[in-house]
Amino acid sequence: MIFSLNEEEYAVICSYIKKYKIENRSRWCRETIITHVLKTLDQDYPTLFEENEMRR
Secondary structure, eight states: OOOOOOHHHHHHHHHHHHHTTOSOHHHHHHHHHHHHHHHHHHHTOOOSSOHHHHTO
């Protein structure tokens, strides 16, 4: 996967990597993306009822 960042996004990520002394950028990017995807999938699991029906 290849993606592009604008200058501001790149600067923020570089600052974060420097601040937290991240040595392996590729690993950090993979872990960050996969963590977000897994959290979203976990929150978005299929249910038998709509959310408002379950809150009754």
